Amino acid sequence: MKAQARVSGEVSKLVIVNKTEDASQQVADIRNLISAGVNAIVLNPADPNALNGVIKQATDKGIVVVAVDQNVTAPTAYVLSNDQYQYGYLGAKWLFQKLNGTGNVVEMRGAAGAAADTDRHNGFEAALKEFPGIKVVASTFTGWQEATAAQQIQNLLSSGLKIDGVWTSGIDSTVVDAYKTAKKPFVPIVGADNNAFVGDLISLKADGLVGAAVTNPPPVGGAGIALALQILKGQKPADRVIKIQPEVWDNTTADGMAKLQAAYDPKLDPFYGVNFQVPPYTTYTKADLLACKGPGE
Template sequence: MGISNPFISSEYRTQMIQELIDTNKEYMGKGVTNDLVIESADTDVAGQIQQLQNLISKKVDAILVNPGDVNGLNATLQDAISKGIIVISVDQELATPNVYNVGIDQKEWAKTSAKWLADKLGGKGNIVEIEGFPGHPANAARMSGVAEVLAQYPGIKVLGKDSGKWDEATGQQVMSNFLASFPNMDGYWTQDGMAIGAMQAVLAANPAKFPVGVSEGRCQALQQWADRLKVDPKFESIAVANPPGVSPTGLRIAVNMLQGKKVDKSKLGGATKLSFVLPVPVTVTKDNFQQVFDSQCKGKAPAYLLDGIMSDHDVQQFFTK
């Protein structure tokens, strides 16, 4: 089993890799798999192609790939498939022929928080958007979802949009710039760790009007939420969990495929009908904030992301009996 990951400057990817290692160890203990071959570094499309070529040369039986580009890996992935390697894109959906996808519906994921923001603003107001890496499949799907939602709210104006590169510090800087340019903004939409940075920027600026913003399904972000409630008991936000566990779930699916089990394609979705679409484990709002914070973050590191990993038993639903 091999994993190709082109982005490591994120707690999500750190948790993802560790969970892949832990899940693979379960199968190693049963004599089903060998050591996980890990190709993981901050790199560009050319670098990820090299990662994939390394995995192919090591003759892995299956490749899990968290892609850094929508189309740039296609030829290399097809080369792997031609050599009999099972290829599964995790976390981000690719439309590459014969590549399976395992993950949540990123577009719907983004639409949930975008609709919450629009409704919380009463369908009117000025907002800013902080996106992840342009060109990454998940970011493209998410921003498409946000645009689709906001098209239904003509009273909402997007004052500015910039990339926070899925990085907390960059997200904080981008938000600081927006606050300087648009001190009376009504709200902001962002994603992942950038939400933590954006909130830090708002707290530092202490604007006369506290903008409505989107949070993240991570314990550090939920701690920010808890701290804000002490100052403003009416504070609200939303955090839609983006589970790193989709990748170890993908590993479980790959193992079952290698064992000869047949995928029930009637259970698959996505653009190519080759996607194992997994549920979002939890969406945090004011209604369940305290319960989720107490039950899922107690004893966890601040960087821990709310998660969900399917058991081997659970993934059997995707295979014919």
Template sequence: MKRYVSLLNLVLFACAAAGCTQANPTNSAAEAADDKPKIALIMKSLANEFFSTMADGATQHQQANADQYNLVVNGIKDERDISRQVALVQEMAASGVDAIVIAPADSQALVPALRRAMQEGIVVVNIDNRLDHEMLTKEGLEVPFVGPDNQAGAQAVGELLAGNLTRGDAVAILEGLQTSENGQARKAGFEAAMLAAGMKIVDSQSAQWEMSKANEVASSMLSEHPEIKAILAANDNMAMGAIAAAKSVGRHEDLLIVGFDNIAAVQDAIRAGKVLATADQHGDQLAVYGIEKALELLREPTAIVADVETPVDLVTVDTLSK
């Protein structure tokens, strides 16, 4: 018995000296068998209901298709934390993912990190906010954009608003981040609708997609321009901030507010008459569309890289009641 123990100790000592680790046959077999592609979903602020809904939709899709791919979900603390999102791209690339599906916080700042990921053979799919076309062309990159026509969606919201105003009325716009393509597109859609209807845009400022910032900016707008009859917010978080601002200056009864994203809080506000309309870009499915595009490109690496336009629909009290 002592001889057996001594031999066992000798073997263990030799193994330790050689740097051996104890193997787990079950885990090793599982890892070897699990050759499914690994996809990283990198979003903007998970504090924004739109992106938490997007994350839930992606997670449910992966669970329903667990035999096809693995999913890692990431987000940043707020819409302006661009450096953290760049770091997430680098971390996901270093972890060995096969594809990155990203809703970039900035249309330009993420391009260099994504270029390096693509050089490592990682498939990249852009959702929600389009990456800067000129930068992609300059870098010689082809990245498919999967998402809605933000300008058309915002213009539809603006046209509905115009039908509730009188020609010559004053309006204001709460913009998203000015370096984000979707913010620029939504602003352009709002402007096109207002100018076509003969409205007067008396103020247009960025509230950086954030509710608290929108409250602050909208309060200032309404104080400086009491003639404002409506506020067009480039996302629903900012529309909620505009509601708070309107209440604080006693304009909650007559000020018209529209948004974009169709989050649950704004649906409630529409039913309560606090918001006139929003645009639904189907956040619960947007990441899913991007994941499906990534899987397609992983299956067919030589496939043509093409954009995919996804639905965007007008939401009003009438559509919610159906």
């Protein structure tokens, strides 16, 4: 967010208020921002409904409100988020096609009850309906925790279940590690565009690892700033809700491999999402993003 605000050259001041996951606190923050006379508010909402009242107050005053990452139901706010349904659908479909439509699959979900997890699971289920020969032999909730996922996959590997493919909601390199530790031949694995997994897909391809990284760009905040600026300049998008479509980076095709190699950066955190651009919105460079400096800093 800071990077995009800086490179746009159009933001005079960026006020950052960090209050995560608490809707009532967010309401208070937005009230303060309205009183402060801002032109636009980009927020990651804690709840789809709880902020509607205060969002209406803001838009009534002509403030552009863009919710990123999660949905809000307020009709006057814009929403820009990753399409989690498609994340589940596209990744699962790729996996089932790789298995030629038959085989046993493990689904390693995120946190029970999280909206993104539910959407991804619905996408997964939709893909499953298209492939009647695929059987889900185990479905686990990793809580997006590596240690939990590691123990689960290790138990599944020693359980004697026949596993032909693994779909993960993002705890991906952990599954690759478990196969390495257990010295079992790799099965096709679907993960997210996490740095470590992208690295695995490149470096372990020669050892037989087949997999795909489904993109889930984390810096939607930056894209939110870009969208808010566009709206302030009068270029309103056709739809109130904009869903960013994930891509599937497949290490068995030349195109996918090229994208994986372009994205991989051994200097970054293993779980840093490497797909950092949200076209056509963001215009910063990776250096801008990592510097994490806002306008005037």
